[in-house]
Amino acid sequence: MRGQPSLCEVLTPLNLAEALALLAAHPEARPLAGGTDLMVPFAAGRLPDRLFLNLWDLEELRGIVVTDGEVTLGALTLFREIAAHPLLQREFPNLVRSAMVTGALAIQSRGSLGGNIANGSPAADTPPSLLAYGAELELTSLRGSRWVPYADFHTGYKRSLLAPDELITRIRLSRMGEGGFHYFRKVGTRQAQAIAKVSLAAWARVADGRIQDLRLALGSVAPMPIRAKGTERILQGQAIRNLPLDAALAALQADISPIDDLRSSAAFRRKVAGNLLVDMLRGLAPT
Amino acid sequence: MTTQKILLKLTVNGEARQALVHPMSRLLDVIREDFCLTGTKEGCGEGECGACSVILDGSLVNACLVPAIQAQGSTMRTVEGLAGVDLSPLQQAFLHHGGAQCGFCTPGMLVAGTYLLETDAVQDEDRAREGLSGNLCRCTGYVKIVDALLAAREGRP
Numbered sequence: 001m002r003g004q005p006s007l008c009e010v011l012t013p014l015n016l017a018e019a020l021a022l023l024a025a026h027p028e029a030r031p032l033a034g035g036t037d038l039m040v041p042f043a044a045g046r047l048p049d050r051l052f053l054n055l056w057d058l059e060e061l062r063g064i065v066v067t068d069g070e071v072t073l074g075a076l077t078l079f080r081e082i083a084a085h086p087l088l089q090r091e092f093p094n095l096v097r098s099a100m101v102t103g104a105l106a107i108q109s110r111g112s113l114g115g116n117i118a119n120g121s122p123a124a125d126t127p128p129s130l131l132a133y134g135a136e137l138e139l140t141s142l143r144g145s146r147w148v149p150y151a152d153f154h155t156g157y158k159r160s161l162l163a164p165d166e167l168i169t170r171i172r173l174s175r176m177g178e179g180g181f182h183y184f185r186k187v188g189t190r191q192a193q194a195i196a197k198v199s200l201a202a203w204a205r206v207a208d209g210r211i212q213d214l215r216l217a218l219g220s221v222a223p224m225p226i227r228a229k230g231t232e233r234i235l236q237g238q239a240i241r242n243l244p245l246d247a248a249l250a251a252l253q254a255d256i257s258p259i260d261d262l263r264s265s266a267a268f269r270r271k272v273a274g275n276l277l278v279d280m281l282r283g284l285a286p287t
Numbered sequence: 288m289t290t291q292k293i294l295l296k297l298t299v300n301g302e303a304r305q306a307l308v309h310p311m312s313r314l315l316d317v318i319r320e321d322f323c324l325t326g327t328k329e330g331c332g333e334g335e336c337g338a339c340s341v342i343l344d345g346s347l348v349n350a351c352l353v354p355a356i357q358a359q360g361s362t363m364r365t366v367e368g369l370a371g372v373d374l375s376p377l378q379q380a381f382l383h384h385g386g387a388q389c390g391f392c393t394p395g396m397l398v399a400g401t402y403l404l405e406t407d408a409v410q411d412e413d414r415a416r417e418g419l420s421g422n423l424c425r426c427t428g429y430v431k432i433v434d435a436l437l438a439a440r441e442g443r444p
């Protein structure tokens with residue numbers, strides 16, 4: 001079956017206040033950002049929604065704001081804008097790299113950061129980087145807005161803290177200065193536009209030869225993008241010349257719960273996740 | 288019961304055009320069926336192949352993924368708008384290098400290639416290939432397409 005545009009209605013608010021009021025009145029309306037996720041099942045007749053809330057014109061959801069301590073990105077920030085942002089390139093290179101491997105140019109011109117998060121795919125490319133940077137999300141409804149740690153946002157496969165009347169409005173990153181250790185790697189079938197089989201992002205600070213801070217996150221190895229907290233605990237505080245590699249690898253296997261699907265097998269994903277951890281640690285402690 | 292159509296107005300290849308369409312219709316269908324500009328092709332309908340590439344308000348997009356309502360008031364260029372009196376240098380380079388075989392990917396390749404040239408994103412072969420990675424060709428093996436793009440960039444045939 002094909003999509004049926006003739007049965008669909010679209011609400012197009014001109015500002016955020018109007019959008020929130022419409023969503024409060026019609027919580028069944030499906031937010032529509034760049035459409036790069038939604039239009040595929042829609043056109044194939046696989047999307048049940050008949051009412052959409054068009055976010056594309058909401059200026060309040062656009063733009064990247066930098067202050068001394070933080071960078072705040074509107075939910076409608078496009079991958080192309082992230083990739084081209086000089087400060088993000090310097091201080092949040094994982095986010096930039098993950099935006100640059102999200103589809104090809106035409107996808108990066110329409111796909112938004114908020115859409116990538118809200119879509120809730122365990123294989124999405126920016127979530128591991130956002131987790132590694134300790135991002136926070138602003139969720140807003142007519143009732144008000146709240147900031148939540150992104151690490152708490154996904155609660156299961158395609159499930160999240162987002163209430164039906166809420167939108168993701170902003171994404172906030174604390175600036176950690178330059179000089180930290182940043183690692184991002186996506187393993188897919190081919191270079192361009194392939195969905196990740198496994199991806200790993202890490203941010204760490206090393207001082208006095210020890211890992212002082214570490215955040216490690218993975219995609220495609222669990223029902224949702226995850227932090228590998230057990231692995232982080234094993235590595236935290238350790239001397240980089242003498243890292244407990246076996247213990248870290250064992251902890252990683254306990255942190256993840258990959259499945260067999262069309263793109264890959266659970267066993268392969270476990271193997272690749274381990275290899276990526278080794279690769280990451282090699283970068284952290286070059287011999 | 289069908290829902291209300293909207294009057295979609297946009298500038299297409301320099302001309303003001305309008306059509307009465309459903310807001311969730313794909314821009315691709317509006318281009319082909321309402322504007323009768325059939326140069327823009329549908330390959331996959333899923334954003335993978337780039338056959339439907341158009342330049343919308345200065346961005347390269349897949350028209351199969353854009354709901355009509357999000358094109359309201361915009362300025363669009365399709366493959367029909369690339370040539371002036373003569374073929375564009377990129378189109379000429381495609382002819383010279385044999386960049387088209389069956390031709391199905393060619394409109395998308397030309398639109399994406401034009402975008403890459405205009406945004407100065409074709410510094411070398413790697414960049415050219417990366418820039419075209421959203422455009423699939425089942426015939427040429429890409430070498431002649433990339434050659435054509437690099438030739439057009441350097442202003443040679």
Ligand SMILES: Cc1cc2nc3c(=O)[nH]c(=O)nc-3n(C[C@H](O)[C@H](O)[C@H](O)COP(=O)(O)OP(=O)(O)OC[C@H]3O[C@@H](n4cnc5c(N)ncnc54)[C@H](O)[C@@H]3O)c2cc1C
Pocket residue numbers: 030031032033034035036037038039040055075076101102103104107110111112113114115116117118119123124125126166167168169193194195196333334335
């Ligand atoms: C060919 C192709 C290749 C792709 N490659 C990749 C890839 O390599 N990596 C990757 O991660 N993704 C990829 N994607 C998926 C997609 O491009 C991204 O997930 C993108 O970020 C979606 O953003 P959007 O603005 O287009 O979202 P939309 O499609 O508009 O929306 C996606 C979902 O998010 C919801 N939503 C959007 N914005 C908000 C908001 N502000 N508040 C609440 N809910 C919201 C929508 O209701 C919907 O459920 C690809 C898609 C295609 C078609």
Ligand code: FES
Pocket residue numbers: 328329330331332333334335336337338339340349350351352
């Ligand atoms: S038809 Fe639009 S990308 Fe294939």
Ligand code: FES
Pocket residue numbers: 386387388389390391392393423424425426427
């Ligand atoms: S020439 Fe046939 S698909 Fe490219």
